[in-house]
Amino acid sequence: MSEPVTPPAYTRPAAPRRPAxxxxxxxxxxxxxxxxxxxxxxxxxxxxxxxxxxxxxxCELDFTTPLELLVATVLSAQTTDKTVNKVTPTLFARYPDAAAYAGADRAELEEILKPTGFFRAKANSVLGLGQALVERFDGEVPARLEDLVTLPGVGRKTANVVLGNAFGVPGxxxxxxxxxxxxxxxxxxxxxxxxxxxxxxxxxxxxxxxxxxxxxxxxxxxxxxxxxxxxxxxxxxxxxxxxxxxxxxxxxxxxxxxxxxxxxxx
Ligand code: SF4
Structure with missing residues (x-):
């Protein structure tokens, strides 16, 4: 068996002598x-x-499915990916699909989301997301930008994160x-x-x-x-x-x- 090849370490090019x-x-x-x-x-x-x-x-958000990435990206507004990654294991275990988010108890959801800040607005978005996915997309995350941006709390930035990282569509x-x-x-x-x-x-x-x-x-x-x-x-x-x-x-x-x-x- 051949030895694994280690790529050469990155060497930073010499910086210019004076500012541009x-x-x-x-x-x-x-x-x-x-x-x-x-x-x-x-x-x-x-x-x-x-x-x-x-x-x-x-992508520095932890996820295993398009739904998990969609929710994590919505939660990442105004906070760090690290903070989101701390709450999502509990969140994803408690709400495994869109129907679970749609029927979530608001107080319980807010409690889980509290560390991410703006937790009332984020709970609203996640509840609304679950409902919209169930009502309009059979509980599945759509793989088209024009559909994703119709979901509550989802703009082009979030849609492109989901397309690029969960569906392999460049964004x-x-x-x-x-x-x-x-x-x-x-x-x-x-x-x-x-x-x-x-x-x-x-x-x-x-x-x-x-x-x-x-x-x-x-x-x-x-x-x-x-x-x-x-x-x-x-x-x-x-x-x-x-x-x-x-x-x-x-x-x-x-x-x-x-x-x-x-x-x-x-
Ligand atoms: S301004 Fe340009 S040179 Fe300075 S840190 Fe940013 S990318 Fe690098």
Missing amino acids: RAARLGVPPFDPEESPLARTRRARRTNRELALIHPDAH LTVDTHFGRLVRRFGWTGEEDPVKVETEIAELIPKKEWTIFSHRVIFHGRRVCHAKKPACGACGLASWCPSYGIGPVDPQVAEKLVKTPAASDTE
């Missing part, structure tokens, strides 16, 4: 003059680097990390998540959408933070027009990087 022009001048990194071809090339190069930096990128998950990072990469100047999704869909091959979303979200959670991005410890530094908006000193930046265990998976 956009960061130096404080101008937005999106350049409307950049040609679509140049932007597409940059995007695909960045995606390849992200794949090397985060080879373990994946871009435009959450807060995703939007922030693609704007920092200078791939879009849009703030509206639907417009962001449309623009990024033009840059990244469709079959990569789901895994690409995980890579970007991993990078946002671990390296390119909202307040203090770890530019000096970032493997994308050579390609990112926003390099320099966070500390570029490698020692300072390294301390800002969150390990998978410490990342808040929000």
